[in-house]
Amino acid sequence: MSIWWSLHLRREAASVPLARRLLLGTMESAGVDPDVSYDLSVALTEACANAVEHGGGTAHGASTEAYRVTAYLDGEKCRIEVADSGPGFPSGRARPPFRPARADAEHGRGLCLIQELADHVRFDNEPERGGAVVSFDKVLKWREDAPLMAV
Template identity: 75%
Template sequence: MSIWWSLHLRREAASVPLARRLLLGTMETAGVDPEISYDLSLALSEACANAVEHGGAAGAGRVTEEYRVTAYLDGEKCRIEVADCGPGFPAAPVPVVRRAAPEAESGRGLRLIEELSDHVHFGNRSGRGGAVVSFDKIVKWRTDAPLLTT
């Protein structure tokens, strides 16, 4: 069995824990191992925080105030995508994830997403602009998982 959901969220700090709680609730209900759920929820929080902070684009006298989160749970894999309407990543074949200075208060989010996931893609939306962060992780199921496929 597979499930997916998509959210369109306002670029407000309060949207980050909302997305995280929805993911955790979905994973718990489906029967995903809590450790995997926690890793993915932390990575999602970082991706959402980046969209909130950097994901707005001024144009035609307005600022884009939304971003999108889509999650797919299918068999042995969970994929999450966060897309915004900001300036996107710098034009390079693969965006460079730089290490933050130890005393820095920000700048660790993309690196953390890489560490918590099995596969990560940082890219830009074609046509409309904006950044897209997608990441996936192999799912471990609880033995009593209601959605466990055999």
């Protein structure tokens, strides 16, 4: 069985926990292992926080007050995509691995955390609409009593 959902959220800090809670609730209901759920929720939180902080600007006339989160749970894998309509990644920087922030820095760890928590990560710019797209996936582990466990 597959589950997917997509949210269009305002670029406000209050939208970040909403997306995280929806993801955690979906994975809990499906029977995903809590450790995997936690890793994906932290990665989603970082991607959403980046969209809120950096996803504004004037990208091809698009509305810059919103960003999109899409999640797919499909059998053995979960894929999450966060897309904004801001300026996107600077030319040449949309390539992992990113360098970690200095130890005393207050920002700059989000993309590195996503890389560490997910199995596969892609940082890209949306060529048609403009804006950054962060997508990542992770192989799912299931609880023994999982109602939607992959067969």
